[in-house]
Amino acid sequence: MKLRLSMFLAFMCMMQASFAQTRQLSGKVTGDKNSPLISANVIVKGASAKALTNSEGVFSVTVPTGNVVLEVSSVGYVTKQVQVAGNLTNVNVSLEETQDNSLQDVVVTALGITKQTRNLSYSVTQLKGDRFTDSRTPNLGNALSGKVAGVSVTPPASGVGGSTRVLIRGGSSLQGNDQPLYVINGVPMESGNQGTAGLWGGNDAGDGLTAINPDDIESLSVLKGNTAAALYGARAANGVILITTKSGKARKGMGISFNSNTTMDQVVDLYDFQKEYGQGIDGKLPASAGESLEAGLNNWGVKYGSTTTRQSTIQFDGASRPYMDLGQGVKDFYRTAINTTNSLAFSGGNQNGNYRFSVADLRAEDIMPNASFKRQTFNWNVNSKFDNFTLAFTGQYMKQKAKNRPRLSDTPGNGNFTTAMHPEIIPFSVIAGATGKGDKKDGTELGYQPNVYATNPYWAANSFFRQDDIDRFLGNVSLRYDFTKWLYMQGRIGTDYNVRDDASYTGYGTAFSPRGDYNQSFRTNREDNYDLLIGANKEIKDFAFDAVIGANAMYRVAESKGGGGGNLVVPFLHSVTNVAAASFGYGFNEQAINSYFGSANVTYKNYLNLSLTGRQDEFSTLAKGSNTLFYPSAGLSFVLSDAFKLPEVINFGKLRTSWAQVGGGAPNPYLLGLTYGLVGAGHLGANLGQINNGSIPNSGLQPYTSSEIEFGADFRFLQNRFGLDITYYDRKTTNDILSTGISATSGFGSTIVNIGELQNRGIELLLNAVVMQNKDFKWDVSFNYSNNISEVLNLGTNAKGEPIKSINLEESRLRLGERIQHIVGRPLGYIIGYKHKTTASGMKIYDKDGYPVRSAAAEAIAVGRHPIAGGFNNTFKYKNWKLDMLVDFRQGGSIVSATNYFAYAYGRGKETLEGRSTGLVVTGADESGASKTWNIPKENVDNYYGRHAQITENIVYDASFGKLRQLALSYALPAKFLAKTKFENLTFSLVGRNLALLWSNVPNIDPESGYSSNGNSQGLEYFAMPQTRSFGFNLSVNF
Amino acid sequence: MKKIVQMIFAITTMVMVFVSCKKDITDLNVDKNAATDMDMAYLVSNGTLRIAGEYENTRANMLYAATMIQHTASTAGYFSGDRYLYSAQYSGAYMERHFTDVIRNFSQAIDKTKGVADLVNINSTAVILRAFDLHRMTDLYGDIPYTQAGYGLIDGDKNWFPKYESQKDVYAALVKDIKAARDKMNASAKSMGAQDFIYGGDVAKWKKFANSLLMRIAMRMSNVDAATASAVYKEAYASGAFTSNADNGHIKFTTGPQGINRNGLNDGYWNTYKYSKDCKISKTFINWMKANNDPRLMIVSGGIGSPDLDAATAWKTGVADQEGMPNGYTSANIATALSTAKAAEYKSFTAQANRVFSMLNLKYLDWEDPYLLITYGEVELMNAEAALKGWLTTSAETHFNNGVKAAIQNWAGFDASFARTTSEIDTYIAGRGFAAASSADKLKLIGEEYWAATYLNDIESWSNWRRTGFPVLVPTNDPNRFEANEIPRRLIYWESEISSNPANYKAAVDRMGGDKFMTKTWWDGGK
Secondary structure, X not given: OHHHHXXXXXXXXXXXXXXXXEEEEEEEEEOHHHOEOOOOEEEEOOOOOEEEOOOOOEEEEEEEOOOEEEEEEOOOEOOEEEEEOXXXXXXXXXXXXXXXXXXXXXXEOHHHOEEEHHHOOXXXXXXXXXXXXXXXXXXXXXXXXOOXXXXXXXXXXXXXXXXXXXXXXXXXXXXXXXOOEEEEOOEEEOOOOOOOOEOOEOEOOOOHXXXXXXXXXXEEEEEOOHHHHHHHHHHHOOOEEEEEEOOOOOOOOOEEEEEEEEEEEEEOOOOOOOOOEOOEOOOOOOOOHHHHHHHOOOEOOOEOOOOOOOOEEEOOOOOEEEOOOOOOOHHHOOOOEEEEEEEEEEEEEEOOEXXXXXXXXXXXXXXXXXXXXXXXXXXXXEEEEEOOEEEEEEEEEEEEEEEOOOEOOOOOOOHHHHHHOOOOOOOHHHHOEOOOOOEOOOOOEOOOOOOOOOOOHHHHHHHEEEEEEEEEEEEEEEEEEEOOOOEEEEEEXXXXXXEEEEEEEEOOOEOOEOOOEEEEEEEEEEEXXXXXXXXXXXXXXXXXXXXXXXXXXXXXXXXXXXEEEEOEXXXXXXXXXXXXXXXXXXXXXXXXXXXXEEEEEEEEOOOEEEEEEEEEEEEOOOOOOOOEEEEEEEEEEEEHHHHOOOOOOEEEEEEEEEEEEEEEOOOOOOOOOOOEEEOOOOEOOEOOEEEOOOEEOOOOOOOEEEEEEEEEEEEEEOOOOEEEEEEEEEEEEEOOEEEEEOOHHHOOOEEEEEOOEEEEEEEEEEEEEEEEEOXXXXXXXXXXXXXXXXXXXXXXXXXXXXXXOEEEEEEOOOOOOOEEEEEOOOOOXXXXXXXXXXOOOOOEEEOOOOOEOEOOOOEEEEEOOOOEEEEEEEEEEEOOEEEEEEEEEEEOOEEXXXXXXXXXXXXXXXXXXXXXXXXXXXXXXXXXXXXXXXXXXXXXXXXXXXXXXXXXXXXXXXXXXXXXXXEEEXXXXXXXXXXXXXXXXXXXXXXXXXXXXEEEOOOOOOOOOEOOOOHHHOOEEOOOOOOEEEEEEEEEEEO | OHHHHHHHHHHHHHHHHHHOOOOOHHHHHOOOOOEOOOOHHHHHHHHHHHOOOHHHHHHHHHHHHHHHOOOEEOOOOOOHHHOOOOOHHHHHHHHHHHHHHHHHHHHHHHHHHOOOHHHHHHHHHHHHHHHHHHHHHHHHHOOEOOOOOOOOOOOOOOOOOOOOEOHHHHHHHHHHHHHHHHXXXXXXXXXXXXXXXXXXXXXXXXXXXXXXXXHHHHHHOXXXXXXXXXXXXXXXXXXXXXXXXXXXXXXXXXXXXXXXXXXXXXXXXXXXXXXXXXXXXXXXHHHHHHHOOOXXXXXXXXXXXXXXXXXXXXXXXXXXXXXXXXXXXXXXXXXXXXXXXXXXXXXXXXXXXXXXXXXXXXXXXXXXXXXXXXXXXXXXXXXXXXXXXXXXXXXXXXXXXHHHHHHHHHHHHOOHHHOOOHHHHHHHHHHHOOOOOOHHXXXXXXXXXXXXXXOOOHHHHHHHHHHHOOOOOOOOOOOOOOOOOOOOOOOOOOOHHHHHOHHHHHHHHHHHOOOOOOOOOHHHOOO
């Protein structure tokens, strides 16, 4: 008490010394709907005095006599400058909520510290919570699509509850995992992908982002550059996304808000296949059940007749049916999926604390029959103050159940393949089988084509069971102690704990696995974070200082237990206890990072700002001696408009620059040394041993480093009606930790090395404009654009000292030589494959039969990732109506389309019609280079097109697209109607997502049809879920 | 005062959290569930079982070799060898899997036991089995990495991109390594014991195996380097090869619990994947057995019928009923190659129409059936040829008779019902007319019997056919064949090597003169 008093006295003395002539000014700051704003900043311009509002929004500040200007700011609101006449002692200020990205003024930055954007030396974009609730998706990541310059969101087409790929500034790493770090209320969360489909199929097991209920988000900040993220150290190399959940506000009584959202997802049929020739091989009509079965998915049959000349054929099941295009499509297999989300929140508070509690329930069906995703979330946020302590407790418990996540990529169990390629003469109702589950009378899979690995779609939907149940707790407790007004200390303990139970079976009677299998596993993952912070803010004359020092300890542990096996004993009993020979698996790993960090910020006259940060990380996963890394950053910003007198038209102008070095990719545990393990249960009483490492271990690994320099400018014109924010960055990543392919003849397919140098350069542009504004109408436009030019600068050298020119990433299941590579001198993630072999003069070469000849080796064809991404948002407000429209576009990347490969191979593509009735005339060069013309007989055109599609470049398409991503029309009931009710407000909206594919160059598929969120497979398409559009309505009530 | 207490309380609480975690965090990086060292015999055991891995055996052996050599036939397109189609995945499968699954286990065990006197038997077993598998590999593809193969862990990054050695050099190295390993084996050193799934650690039998393998290697190069071939053969013969079926080199399998415990070839043919629903005994093989009254006919063939659709009683199991499937057809055109009646029967079936042909006998397709590496029957048939060549002074006829007899009797090891009486066997042998045949016909008879004896071990069957040209096979004729309507002379390399080991791959292809099915390898008259 004594100390505090003396410090207060000292402070008062200082104030006295500075300003001899003062007066006291008090007032109230309110925001949306006249609610009081707590902790709003009130700054007296031209003086060092400032104050914070209390829990009722009331402030009191000492100001000089005479007219003063107050600058009032609060997170999520537009900063306002208010002239206060010298005779006033009380002033009320109401702030307007910011549009996100736009001319907002206070943002949440690293470690949860709020800063004024005007003083930031790097680029941060903050989105408000309502940006995720308008038109929601189960995965929060998808809601970011098109909204932030420099952030590219790719939702793989993997069904409801699938993962999302969020890439900031092109990613810093050559590895597959280049996703940002997510931090909730200051505590990192495990957001990683739990598994995706790959070369051999599988399904998307979801990621951590589905755990977040959008109704609970107060704001989301994207820290794009290294400087912004440097305080998070190693884990921030790919950027950081900070999520702050809602807290209660001081108010009378308890506030209740309720939100209900219902949407319908419908499949969009993009398949534009030929409708002239039906099932068959070599231009013949299948004449028997055997021939129909053999012809299977091939449409190299004969021309459909007209109603008068139509033929009938015996189909695979021996039944005779008309040989005609039945006009079926994906809509005949997939269903309309209904998704509902209901959430309810209670909140309240007073000057000693506040609380908010929410509960939400999401039930989503997938368009894939029998697949669904459910989630319940419980969120709480309690703050209480006693004396100088502030105790905060925020947490979330989430329960999630995903059922039958669809199989993608390779065909076993992948109903998307057989649906897309379904022979048009066979009714879907016939292959639905005896009970509609794709079964025969004996309960086994109904096959209608010869390849047992191409599963009947109804069987795939009903007999490939998969369920994951997740229980997850995320939470933290923090205790803050304010020594004085300018010095505080805070400790925090946070945990992210989740338990996942996975069960899956392949049904008994599956054609390729007649006795099926059953597997079950339990996994627990926990990450604990402990941190301690000491922070200070102080102003001395024209200088304002703030500084933080702190330490963090992170510990992560994962454990898995599983059992199961193949060959069910009792037919059709799907249970883990019914496998012929069960096996057991166990996995465990743990790792830790200890860190120390500090930051310091100096502002001169509120227009020149210098900030410095540093962090030291110590990793458990690297060898002692090379397991620490220091990450520095420095930034400078200069508000021109305050320092100089600028032309009238410019209200605000700022220049900024920063430099930082971060790092990452301290590898997974246990990668440094060779280990051995046992295989299975041994053999004939003896033991089987193996080398555990799939990759050659490397004890000399170091963390990689990424350094970035950034320049930016922020200008606002014409009374803030136009805003322009532009950023240029240049980031270089060196010593990347890579699993690099070596020759498998060495015994190992890869090794882990520190090699590589990668550059990402780009610009980010944000334009805001209030196009029209009058009393009742306002039209806001926001446009964001980013162009990230990545280049692989070097990949190290091989054993002989020769430079390595490329490293292999994912291969397509076509396995015809097409895959993704990082190639020196080219952008990240290049598609390679075969080209059509040509003569020196460029003439295409054909073999002696007239079939296309591919190039001698796979060559670089096109980049698989889009360099350009952007969004165009329009908001129209008229009285209580609001219309929000978002167009999202991507430009410059390409895709290898397996759908189009099979469209050629099976004779489904319209391109394969040429030559069917008369034969095909091909002109080109023969293998000696001489010009020649071939006449390919009509029964061999299938071979011609088959060879054509085996040349990769013929199935690579420019995947640029534009989509009408989101449209929301809302109506808020006017206050005068509500006045007599208990409602504070009531808003009703009609919402739509993915309503239209505005432009695209890829035939038959959605250009966003990737099957995996892993960075290594971007640019590969292989029968993921078809595109959907969704629309529905949203009701939001507060009382 | 209260504030000070509060402050002290706050600081202590917060700081205490950090005090507890000040131990060395790199201690966490020790995997508590893995060993840093292990008995290398365990790796040899694992490598042994993986020789019979499902993925590559079904692809290289079943889909390619067995159909090319016309033991089996299929109308299904994925049986690529039937009509000489190219599937990069199937052609490359053996290479794709064996360097990582098999060779690296042996190479690591060899390196870790090198020079340790007591571990010489583990070392030698690993050397011999590594040689066995790489010998198969070179016969399948031609030039291969040998010296550096599977040694990625040794010598830093020196072996990350192994050099392909010419087949001639590989053969020289094989001979050298096998001999050295054989000579070092020592019954008084530690035994592999139960960790050896071939001979239970019996050193004497391993020496016989080494010699039998040397004889196979020697015989293979007989057309291109007769001098070396004869010298290697004679030395191995003198050192002692198999003398009865009890010596046969085969891997013992069981029913599970996991894939690794099972005969992978049979896992593909029948037990798990049921590929034998899509392939039948070849007409070439059935007709040959019928023409010679071979007592193996109803061993090889399980009869005519569908295991799914026909009751056991409805199966046709008479010798006269057996009919093989002609190689080279699709289900759309196979009827054109059949008699009118057979074609009508074929067309009458709506499902599994291929059931009109003799099916593989499920009795030798069990998970626990042996996986054959080298048999006494083959050794005796090689001896018969060696005698004809003048390498041996023993009687070619005796060797021939022993070889045929052993090959037939070996079937009893698969199923008791496969036992054939001595008189049945003798009658069959007499019917072959070896004694009276011309020298040229003798070679033909040996080649045919070797072909029959290596049914199921079709990689070996195909290699021997390429060397001898026996039995005389008529290639199939399909317009969609990949290169030519000729039985391929090798498989095309695993495609991944083109990009992951480009310089060495290119050097090998340049040396061999191509990477095609019809590119001849060194012992086949190529480069």
